[in-house]
Amino acid sequence: MARLAAGRVPPRASHGFRLEWDHLRMASFIGFFLMIWFFPNPNAVSFREDPGAGREGTLIVQLLWFGSLAFALLNVQDRWSDVRQQFDLSLILLMGWCAASVPIAILPDVSMRRYIFTLVALLATILCVASPRRMVTILWLFLAIILAETVTKYVFVFALPGLGRHGYLGAEPQLNGLWKGQFAHKNIAGPVCVFELFILYAARGRVPAAWLMLLAIPQVIFLVMSGSKTSLALLVAVFCLTTAILRTRSLFAILGIASGAVFAINALTILSTMSDFFHELARVVIGDASFTGRTDVWAMLVRYIGEHPFMGAGMLSFWQIGAASPAATDGNTWVSVASYGHQGYLDTAATIGLPGLALALLFILVRPVLDLTTIPRNDTRLLGMFVSFWLFGLLHNGTESNMLGRADNAWLFLIIGVAGIRRCRVESAKRAFVPEPATRRLPRPPSLARRA
DSSP states (O other): OHHHHTTOOOHHHHHHHHHHHHHHHHHHHHHHHHHHHSSSBTTBSOOOSOTTTTTTOOHHHHHHHHHHHHHHHHHTGGGHHHHGGGSOHHHHHHHHHHHHHSTTSSSHHHHHHHHHHHHHHHHHHHHHHHOSSSHHHHHHHHHHHHHHHHHHHHHHHHHOHHHHBOOTTSSOGGGTTOBOTTSSOHHHHHHHHHHHHHHHHHTBTTBOHHHHHHHHHHHHHHHHHHTOHHHHHHHHHHHHHHHHHHTOOOHHHHHHHHHHHHHHHHHHHTGGGTOHHHHHHHHHHHSOTTTTTHHHHHHHHHHHHHHSOSSTTOTTOSSSSGGGSGGGGOSOHHHHTOSSOSOHHHHHHHHHHHHHHHHHHIIIIIHHHHHHTTSOOSOOHHHHHHHHHHHHHHHHTTTSOOTTOTTOHHHHHHHHHHHHHHHHHHHHHHHHHSOOOOOOOOOOOHHHHHHO
């Protein structure tokens, strides 16, 4: 009673209080993934195959995201000293530049709504990764969510094929029969399968191999049946790059691997529209130098960036804004009806300018590289998972557009990778400053000392 009166909490009560906060953080984590893995469209409640479905926003989705962020902020109180290290200068500069582009956007009101949505989703993602007390808790939560998500998407494919597969009467008849599960498009479902395989690989040694295979095989089958060729190719490439990065702590080696991969994917895509050499190289490597018609969009974006290099069109104020879009006046019919640029680096430069793209690379490329050089390589399973998320997000933007993509799965997993790598750095630094327990030899009793 005296200790309670003095404001001291008994050890058992303190431990129970900590567990309650951890349980709330687990609930926040699960709720976050319910929104991005179980809703048909990460940006809208819609089963439409059109990637631009919900372009005006959906009230229930927006309310859920604001609620998710508020709940995550509430649960992070006792870990704020660690979590606040996620919000460094690179993140502040990027989001500040995006905010500065809003008033000069083509449609400022649309730009503002999309900026707020992007910021809320980004902050909620960082808090969900940084707030659980033990990092291994994230892995166990991932495994439980994967089990539920796998069952859900196969139910959609076989029990609800009208929703779980692309149809001939959809927005893209050429995708007829391809699997998409509970998602609105195969390009959302494919990356999810890849992320789940990265998670299952990180669980090796903690979960029996037979159980992991029972979960991994359905992901591979679904990935193949979805026809997501980009995701399938990146699965192998990212695994090799992650292995190489985890074997070194050299700044120049890690920067060379990551930036080299980003340059290579951009050389094959962007430079193929400007150079005969890279055009021929893309034809040899990919087999289709037009990237299924994407080069027409990229050429238009390159021209627009040349005309508006500093601030671009404004934060997310280029695509899906109707007749005001610069693409709507392009002479190419395919370009004028496109929903996005199919190239994240070009789309970013077109919306927030070349300085904005440089700040984005500072946050999503340079920051993780600097963090990786300070992290010991004692146990690389969880670190490898975060590195795989990060690299996949960087390379996926070579042929798809998800950078600063509001609640897009691939974008948020890129953020999970960046935040996870920073968390590994923070925790390794804390362990380095914890002194080893002193081992002192007790003096012998006088009688034993005399005998000796």
